[in-house]
Amino acid sequence: MNLMKFKGADDAVKLTIRLSAGYCIILTIAFASSIIFLINKIEKAYGQALVIDRQGEVYEASSLSASDM
Secondary structure (H helix, E strand, C coil): CCHHHCHHHHHHHHHHHHHHHHHHHHHHHHHHHHHHHHHHHHHHHHHEEEEECCCCCEEEEECCCHHHC
C-alpha cells in the first residue's frame, strides 16, 4: 500500500520536511550566535585577569606586551 497516494499523508510528509528544515536553520543560527557570544566573552576574560595569592588576597592584573617590560 503506497501511502503517498493519499493527499493527507503527502501533506503531512511535506509539512514534516518543512518543519525539520526550519528547525535546522533556527538551530544553526542559535549555535552560531552562541559561539560568537562565547568568543567575545573569552576575549574579554583574557583582557582582565585576577590573581589570588595563598592568603586569599585578590589582585587585578592586566596584560602587557614584552617590549613594555
